[in-house]
Amino acid sequence: MSTEGKCAVCLVEAAQQCAGCKAVFYCGREHQKQHWGRHRFECRPIKVAEDPVQGRYLVATKNISQGDLIFTDSPLLIGPKMVSSPICLGCHQPASVDCPCPGCGWPLCGPECANAPQHQAECKLMKDKGFRADIKDGSKPLSEYACIVPLRYSLLPEEKIKKVKSLQSHLETRRVTPLYTVLRNNVVGFLAMRLQVEVTEDDILGVCGVMDTNAYEIRRNGGVKLRGLYPLASLMNHDCVPNTRHVFDRDDKMLVFATVDISKGSPVTSTYTHALWSTHQRRAHLRATKCFECRCVRCSDPAELGTYLGAILCSKCAGKGKVLSTAPLDDAAPWQCNNCQAQMTAKQIVWGNQALQKELEQVDKNGPQQLEAFLERYKAILHPTNGHALQAKLALTQIYGNVPGFLLKDLNDDQVERKLSLTHDLLDAVSVLEPGSSRTRAQLQLELQAAMVLQAKLDMESERITRERAEEILGDAVELLKEASEVLKTEPDMEGKLQEKLMILMQQLELDETANERNADSAVDEELALEDMIENLQTEPLIVKPRKPMRRNM
Ligand SMILES: C[S@@+](CC[C@H](N)C(=O)[O-])C[C@H]1O[C@@H](n2cnc3c(N)ncnc32)[C@H](O)[C@@H]1O
Secondary structure (H helix, E strand, O other): OOOOEEEOOOOOEEOEEOOOOOOOEEOOHHHHHHHHHHHOOOOOOEEEEEEOOOEEEEEEOOOEOOOOEEEEEOOOEEEEOOOEOOEOOOOOOEOEEEEEOOOOOOEEOOHHHHHOHHHHHHHHHHHHOOOOOOOOOOOOOEHHHHHHHHHHHHOOOHHHHHHHHOOOOOHHHHOOOHHHHHHHHHHHHHHHHHOOOOOOHHHHHHHHHHHHHHOEEEEOOOOOEEEEEOOOHHHOEEOOOOOEEEEEOOOOOEEEEEOOOEOOOOEOEEOOOOOOOOHHHHHHHHHHHHOOOOOOHHHHOOOOOOOOOOOEEOOOOOOOOEEEEOOOOOOOOOEEEOOOOOEEOHHHHHHHHHHHHHHHHHOOOOOOHHHHHHHHHOOOOEOOOOHHHHHHHHHHHHHOEOOOOOEHHHOOHHHHHHHHHHHHHHHHHHHHHOOOOOHHHHHHHHHHHHHHHHHHHHHHHOOOOOHHHHHHHHHHHHHHHHHHHHHHOOOHHHOOHHHHHHHHHHHHHHHHHHHHHHOOOOHHHHHHHHHHHHHHHOOHHHOOOOOOOOOEOO
16 A cells, blocks of 8 residues: 555645545645545554565454445456456446447447447447457357456556556466466467557566456356456455445445454454365365465464364274364365264375365255255265365255245245254354355344244244244244345345345234233234235245355356
8 A cells, every 4th residue: 555645635745544444645734634624534443564484464444334335446447257258348237249339349238238338439440450359159158358357457447457456466476377278369369469559478467366356256147147346355465254245225335244244463364265264175175276384373373263164084983083173274284083083194185175065066966956966965074064065054954945846835844943953054054154244144033034034933833832932933934035135135046025025024023912911812913914924924935045155256
């Protein structure tokens, strides 16, 4: 972060910074005092700090409470992923190859997007150079899109180019990889030779490196995935137990919220990897994609904070012990049973993990059968909270109650019980690994409340529980729904539906109570009120689509 700028009041060169956010400069105390009336509303509770190993990172300048909006950030650069299905360069919605831009030939969503402001400069440049994209097959992802973000970078004003260049790229490490050889041949060749853009090879590979190191994936309705570069959010370092979550609004502005209380002086972190991957998988992924060795508290602990996410059951002592790494930060260290001390080599573990991950990726996730078979097949090997088992369980919680043939109304007693136990297993681990108001936890709470309500309904119908007990369970379900709504209400795809549902439920709960007080004999009214609540708690279209919790893309 720069140590000099212009005074926010009189615009002369100034070196005195706001101590709170370090983002605003003053020529002296007088102007700082004068500006505070306005600045206090925008002064962020974070500043940029620096560490010899981790580089720059964001740190809290005051205590931040769970749920607080920490900062918002607008994209410096945004565009399609390197390999993308046809996407409209005007509005970033899905595009059709049958609707090429009249100027440059790239697919649009409709003719009006040919004039979209975002597309003007790039379209004119390609047209002026006589280039016309010729995309005929939109049925599969296209690598042609890899040139769009570097092209947009080359068209940025100087001040923004400087900002992009100030971000980390790991270019020297990336330069020798096969991907960057392809980029050198294709993207550099296209921009420098074909479009004659005045940028060097290092500029182009540099921006690719900056995107690969810092860009966030933005998922839009309709399956579109974009990459966005956010200058402040880029400075959030990684932790395998992050303390923030983020959402994007409809204008692609990023909003970063605290998922737990963050005390003054603590780093403000996000995750660049998958919470349900074990330490070896996460560290290998971070090394390959982000060029660093993670040494966070979770990675350093063989038991992964008591979740045993990497644990396998010992075959030498009939599953009595858990086999764990003897030194998780050393990939070559042996693994050892915590009961009989039998050892396995790191190679055996890595090979097993890779085979299991591959198998899990190939399992059909449209129904529960293959996932259940996977869990059954490996139940003597995988600890119940092993990451592979949890990934299969997560997929199952999304299937039971949500997919045709397994909608809530179709589930039998055993399937409801299964959904409940799977969700509890997941919530136990996720509450440690993505604690507080994380999106994954809120999604699981939503699944849990649906299963609780359904079970209460089935139990009441078959007289296994009393009405009073059913009411208690519904009350607990409403609490879960309230907690999940607080988190998910900020998700653009929820469009306030959860809040609406919650309001109706709260009204019903109150009505139900008043009805009880008014006329304890009126069993029919009471029955109806309870039925209505069950109905409302079970509305299916509210279910949030599962999102792969990958923070940054490649
Ligand atoms: C998005 S940038 C974060 C800002 C970066 N530290 C900087 O100075 O620009 C990601 C890079 O920061 C570094 N980094 C992030 N989290 C780290 C961590 N937990 N340990 C070590 N390095 C980390 C790595 O070099 C990584 O590729």
